[in-house]
């Protein structure tokens with residue numbers, strides 16, 4: 001289990017990829033752990049922290065603790081660091097969403113310009129899954145290589161950790177002691193116990209889709225209305241696989257998503273329906289039908305009628321929960337939803353035990369995982385540091401990229417008496433003939449069917465002139481929202497005048513700068 005090449009040199013990224021792929025494909029023949037642990041001669045200090053789980057939270061926490069001069073050990077059951085992101089979650093999700101966007105454009109433009117007739121038989125979900133599966137060794141390898149060669153982290157991979165007590169972990173037959181434990185094992189799909197038949201072949205979640213899909217689906221039913229449901233549903237539909245979403249609560253109005261603007265919601269859902277997705281809100285899924293294989297799904301609709309849909313493919317997107325069984329020896333305080341209770345320094349109810357990332361509940365997002373890990377590391381290294389993740393910029397994909405930060409229009413109007421908005425298309429426009437936003441990335445839509453070219457809204461408190469919310473459906477605006485969120489949440493805020501003073505890189509993916517400039521001359525702001 002020594003992660004060195006035959007020549008004693010550190011493994012290259014390419015060598016790591018081959019090794020990891022081999023272990024992932026043949027786990028039974030690769031039961032040995034991968035050790036990258038300093039010998040007592042190299043380092044005889046006690047560990048400041050053992051990170052259980054080397055995903056985004058554990059890896060960033062570990063790297064930061066090490067950078068601060070501490071000693072860490074990171075343990076992961078998978079043979080790579082980076083966790084579910086490069087293996088089953090964010091990275092494949094983004095591959096699929098990029099495919100969804102490409103396929104959507106190919107379908108929209110078919111028979112025009114150089115676009116051939118859309119051939120759904122060429123858009124295979126299975127093939128794209130296989131493409132990801134064949135290539136994921138590379139991002140895995142980079143995580144291991146970077147963590148070892150550049151960040152100097154110590155880790156043991158391909159080995160399950162057993163928690164003995166708050167200072168002791170057993171792994172690969174050896175016990176390790178540390179001043180602190182940081183729990184970073186993430187979450188997995190919470191399969192609703194009340195729905196029967198979820199064990200049938202043909203039922204997948206984001207993880208088993210990657211690991212187990214072996215036939216091309218012809219019809220899809222999605223159970224749940226989470227971000228994952230919207231994103232994967234949009235991808236399946238874009239490949240030509242007719243998709244139905246069964247959701248109990250209305251889409252985009254769930255408690256785990258905040259500040260969703262009603263105008264943004266309407267546009268997003270209208271555009272999903274425009275692509276042919278069937279959305280059933282108020283649906284209570286009862287059972288997944290079939291013998292061995294799935295043949296259909298039965299649900300109760302909002303009127304209490306029992307409805308049956310035939311399908312050979314069911315995707316569960318009902319949200320995620322952590323599996324906390326391995327932490328039972330610690331006696332952690334758990335909340336009523338099944339998440340670990342921790343304070344803003346990531347300390348749990350047990351002294352010297354920290355919990356981070358998805359273990360703490362929503363938002364189950366990358367920034368939160370990584371910054372939780374870093375927060376634990378900073379506190380362990382003696383700095384008092386708090387991380388409040390109650391406000392953040394948010395996003396998801398359909399065939400569009402949807403981004404927002406700050407307040408929705410309804411929230412802004414509750415909080416401020418004098419709100420103006422900049423919105424494209426405006427409320428009174430006919431969106432089928434109003435060819436804006438027409439931002440970067442949506443020109444082919446804007447010139448062929450304007451309504452498809454996206455949607456945006458900027459909310460301004462006209463009294464202070466501060467921007468209080470931004471909402472966008474289009475392409476490529478995620479970067480801007482990372483910064484807008486920061487700017488508008490500074491104590492001094494960010495005004496429409498300051499926005500108007502920025503230098504746009506025209507034609508930009510969001511048009512907030514120039515649209516702000518068109519209005520900023522006004523002493524008394526009015527909507528645009």
Ligand code: KPC
Pocket residue numbers: 086091139
């Ligand atoms: C695409 C991929 O493998 C993601 S790995 C993380 C890259 S970064 O966030 O820049 O460290």
Ligand code: COM
Pocket residue numbers: 054055056057059060081082083085086091139143370
């Ligand atoms: C990204 C994984 S794929 S991590 O957050 O860099 O560890």
